[in-house]
Amino acid sequence: MPDSQPRYRRVLLKISGEGLCPPGGFGIHPEPLNRVANEIHEVVELGVQIAVVVGGGNFLRGANFSQDLDIEIATADYMGMLATVLNALALQEALDRRGHATRVQSALSIQRVCEPFIRRRAIRHLEKGRVVILAAGTGNPHVTTDSCAALRAAELKTDILLKATKVDGVYDDDPKTNPNAHLYERISYNDVIDGRLKVMDVSAIDVCQQHHVPIIVFNLFKPDTLRRIVLGEALGTFVGED
Numbered sequence: 278m279p280d281s282q283p284r285y286r287r288v289l290l291k292i293s294g295e296g297l298c299p300p301g302g303f304g305i306h307p308e309p310l311n312r313v314a315n316e317i318h319e320v321v322e323l324g325v326q327i328a329v330v331v332g333g334g335n336f337l338r339g340a341n342f343s344q345d346l347d348i349e350i351a352t353a354d355y356m357g358m359l360a361t362v363l364n365a366l367a368l369q370e371a372l373d374r375r376g377h378a379t380r381v382q383s384a385l386s387i388q389r390v391c392e393p394f395i396r397r398r399a400i401r402h403l404e405k406g407r408v409v410i411l412a413a414g415t416g417n418p419h420v421t422t423d424s425c426a427a428l429r430a431a432e433l434k435t436d437i438l439l440k441a442t443k444v445d446g447v448y449d450d451d452p453k454t455n456p457n458a459h460l461y462e463r464i465s466y467n468d469v470i471d472g473r474l475k476v477m478d479v480s481a482i483d484v485c486q487q488h489h490v491p492i493i494v495f496n497l498f499k500p501d502t503l504r505r506i507v508l509g510e511a512l513g514t515f516v517g518e519d
């Protein structure tokens with residue numbers, strides 16, 4: 278049974294860029310943007326501190342973009358990081374409209390647009406009940422925003438990393454092609470690191486394991502799932518110790 282009080286005091290939410298556009302789409306669309314903002318709003322209303330790492334895949338992913346346009350991978354990755362800033366600013370506006378104090382902190386310095394990422398300052402914002410949106414990933418090429426989510430969860434000392442996806446959690450096969458695919462309720466970091474199951478980049482899982490940050494993989498497209506998880510319902514797939 279869910280608790281009436283939130284189970285977590287501070288959470289890190291990782292949303293992919295594709296959470297902000299229709300399936301297979303490009304850019305930012307009002308309906309998915311507002312839906313994501315509503316889901317975050319519900320969690321903030323519970324008094325839970327929330328930091329959000331946004332991806333940029335709705336604009337571009339470095340690896341594909343580099344190949345398609347014959348652009349140096351590091352350059353394409355920086356472009357990907359800038360794409361996350363677009364998403365972060367759109368999400369900030371959507372949360373502002375819901376009355377939430379929100380700060381965007383970027384790992385690449387863009388002072389005219391948002392704050393730089395400063396760990397202690399981010400924690401202070403969280404303590405004051407502000408939503409902190411973390412843009413530009415880690416600021417380094419050759420990794421993804423999943424790695425950023427793991428690193429920030431560790432350094433901001435969040436109780437959990439909530440990884441939003443398009444499906445209900447981690448399965449033993451692709452649920453989109455195999456209707457009999459089995460959804461795991463709980464798996465270990467090692468199941469992912471050993472390559473048996475795919476959740477996030479292995480480097481991201483490694484950081485979570487080292488710093489004892491559990492992960493819940495859940496469906497962002499099912500309304501109210503995020504709030505229910507924060508209240509302690511066993512939805513999605515929990516990734517933790519063996």
Ligand code: UDP
Binds near residue numbers: 295419
């Ligand atoms: N990226 C990067 N370093 C980071 C985070 C992101 O180079 O720390 C680049 C990388 O090219 C990546 C793109 O930004 O493909 C968009 O991020 P990601 O693929 O993680 O977005 P998502 O799939 O979550 O929307």
